[in-house]
Amino acid sequence: MNVSPSLTWALPARENFVLGLGASYQYKGQFTPLTNSSLDYDPGDEMLLTGGFDTRLSATATLTGDVIFTFYGKDKINGGEILGPGNKLVVNLQFRQYFGFDELWLLARYRSRAKNDLLVNGVLTPENVKTNPDQVELAGHYRRRFSRRISTRFFAEGRFYQNTPAVEGVKLFGAGLAPSFALSENFQLLAQLKYQTGSFKEGTSVSGLEAGAGLLVNF
DSSP: OEEOOEEEEEEEEETTEEEEEEEEEEEEOOBOSSTTOOOOEEOOOEEEEEEEEEEEOSSSEEEEEEEEEEEEOOEEETTEEEEEOOOEEEEEEEEEEEETTEEEEEEEEEEEEOOOEEEETTEEEEOSSOSSOOEEEEEEEEEEEOSSSEEEEEEEEEEEEOOOSSSOSOEEEEEEEEEEEEOSSSEEEEEEEEEEEEEOTTSOEEEEEEEEEEEEEOO
16 A cells, blocks of 8 residues: 655745745555565655746746655565665756747756665665666757647657666657647547657667557547
């Protein structure tokens, strides 16, 4: 059984500027991962603290940002600690601008995980090098409305990973379009076509094409 109480608070500091704070705690109950086993696995609890702002730059433009800290408890098996996940920091910044029915949206995100504590000779010890690389993500799209029923989102994205033993300087880029067709007030047909390419520090490169389709139903 998991329980996750949370509390959020927003304060309008000025007419066009709002501050917000939030906190939540996730209790994770222990369980037996394998049938016919005496192992009781107790994942560590989590606590999340966040602060952010929302400001209106003009009648059609907004800027929002937030900082999120996640603190992880120790994972246990039969009462003994086996893993201490590194705490996480995430910083987000978003810009949105409307041009009539069209929309420009930009995102910048930074994510960082601290070193994990691993079980070495029965003792939790910080790892020498971080397993989880720091990550920077940049993304944006321009949504163009052609008619009441047809619109298309043109998007681009980039993700950059720090050097670690498991991940060596990965850079990933993607771009594509995502048209949508309103079949009625309740049904919308969605599609997406994206080309992705990337490279590793040692010279290996990857690329591929992704396509998808879906149906959105509103009640």
